[in-house]
Amino acid sequence: MKPLRWGILGAANFARKHMGPAIHAAKGAELAALATSSPQKAAGFEAFAPGIRVHDSYDALLADPAIDAVYIPLPNHLHVEWSLKALAAGKHVLCEKPMTLQADEFDQLIAARDASGKLAAEAYMIVHHPQFIRTRELVQGGAIGKLVHVDATFSFFNDDANNIRNKPEAGGGGLRDIGVYTFGSARFVTGQEPVAIPYAKLRMDNDVDVFAQVSADFADFTYTATVSMRMFPRQEITFHGDKGVLKLTCPFNANDFDAATLTLETEGQTVTTERWPGVNQYVLQVENFCNAVQTGAAYPCPLEFSRGTQQMIDMVFAAGGQRA
Structure with missing residues (x-):
């Protein structure tokens, strides 16, 4: 071929x-x-x-x-x-x-x-990285029992006015740049969509969002996220169930920010760790x-999936009193 x-x-x-x-x-x-x-x-x-x-x-x-x-x-x-x-x-x-x-x-x-x-x-x-494929398998397969809450954080520091992330005319802002990861990853793993955004606090600088604190309601669980372009670099996502906790400590920039690592803690203080060194998600x-x-x-990520993530971003802008 x-x-x-x-x-x-x-x-x-x-x-x-x-x-x-x-x-x-x-x-x-x-x-x-x-x-x-x-x-x-x-x-x-x-x-x-x-x-x-x-x-x-x-x-x-x-x-x-x-x-x-x-x-x-x-x-x-x-x-x-x-x-x-x-x-x-x-x-x-x-x-x-x-x-x-x-x-x-x-x-x-x-x-x-x-x-x-x-x-x-x-x-x-x-969504092409095995850590997220494995996470979806574990969460939807009941490894942590009933999913109760998801928490995600993604931040880095960039206050360069000449960078396109800080230019409103170029579609800049933290939610569009990295909020796609905190929101889309939860959707991918759970297969669910947000039904409401009860809280969204946004901080704007030069008409782009540089900090967002968000809470969302999904059908079967609650969700919180922090997204910022003005904080020290950090990324993490946690899936918390009634029978266990699953955590990814380098979910988005695997093997660049840190090693791709999944930690699963279940009843009896049993901790299982899985790592994917050297996997290139690109x-x-x-x-x-x-x-x-x-x-x-x-294809693992069709346009319909991406539309759902952008819909969640639009919902957050609206809840935070900003136009998408």
Whole structure:
């Protein structure tokens, strides 16, 4: 089976450091092209992917008949526009999160995906990591008894006014940048959706959210989260049942922030620890995408799932008195 030939729209640092190398390393994939007008930025990709074709515009890359799929790491406010253009050009699309700025924007992406017959998905890598697949298996399998409460935290410090995360016109803010992980991970593991957001305290700076404290009600459990771009780096998610507690201490940036580790404590003070050293969730994401295109297998993170996470973000903005 021929590899899926990939192009990248834009020479973003994240693409150069993580997704470009992941596409280059993934089975069933070939990193074939890059769109950038900067020779200096292109050199960073040529260092690990010699021979990569460099187009001087996004449109030129989309017009390249030798490209099957595109990865889009552009600023948030450009995601919908270029995802739609890529689908119209007959390319499969993997777009960075958040793929949209509001949940209803997913509807046109879903319609375009269905009309094109191509795969389109948000680059939500954590659901491809075995620690989350294992967590879902344990929680839904009753390893901690009846789930009562989920608590999630994700924070880092970034007050650089020139960074796109701090620019409202680029769709910046903590909830869109990392709230997708605290919210989407709970949805993925439990298979449930929030029914209400009884409390959301947001702190804004230059019209972007830099701190959010959230409580949510799901059908069978309660949920709390802290998301911040102005706190010391921390990430953790805990699933607390009536028969045990399951904790992930590096759920989102596995083997970058720390080692991917799952700890399960059950009755009788029995503690089980599982670790996944060396697993690259970005490579797994690309391989699952390629496999879905090449074999028709179900993709672990369809647009409908991503729409649900964005819907929860919209609910939090509304509960916090802010427009999404």
